[in-house]
Amino acid sequence: MATADRIAKELDRPRSWVIAEAIRSSQSGLRRAAVAPPGAAEVAAARRQRLLADLQRAPEERLRRAAALLRMAPGAGMGRTQIIGFESYEDFATWKKTRRVEVLHRS
Structure with missing residues (x-):
């Protein structure tokens, strides 16, 4: 000390x-040099094969497949929970009215 x-x-x-x-x-x-975990080389080779196969597809097909994968993902389509506090009922009513207008413009 x-x-x-x-x-x-x-x-x-x-x-x-x-x-x-x-x-x-x-x-x-x-600190030592990082050692690759067992099977890492096989996973890397499989990823590379998948990438090369995907690059052979047309861009539209790649987008279609990506969208399908997103739909299958856990939680896809579930909205997020939103908690909002307001000072007054008028503030809430203004927010709600604005939100309705935004939804109408998106449709």
Whole structure:
């Protein structure tokens, strides 16, 4: 602790900062090269094959397939829950009226 106090005083930093930096620098020396998990090469090859096969399709077909996948996704078509607070009933009525107009313009 005396060493940490001395270094902190020299650097004009808190002792906790000196200790945190020491831990950070010691951990960075311990980092090793990332090892790919088993099966990663097979998954990468399958992805590449799928990408190449998809690139052979027409853009319209790719869009159609992407839209179909989105429809099958969990939660597709479920709206998000929205909670809104209003200061007064008039504020709510104004918001509701504006929202109805927006929906009519979207249709």
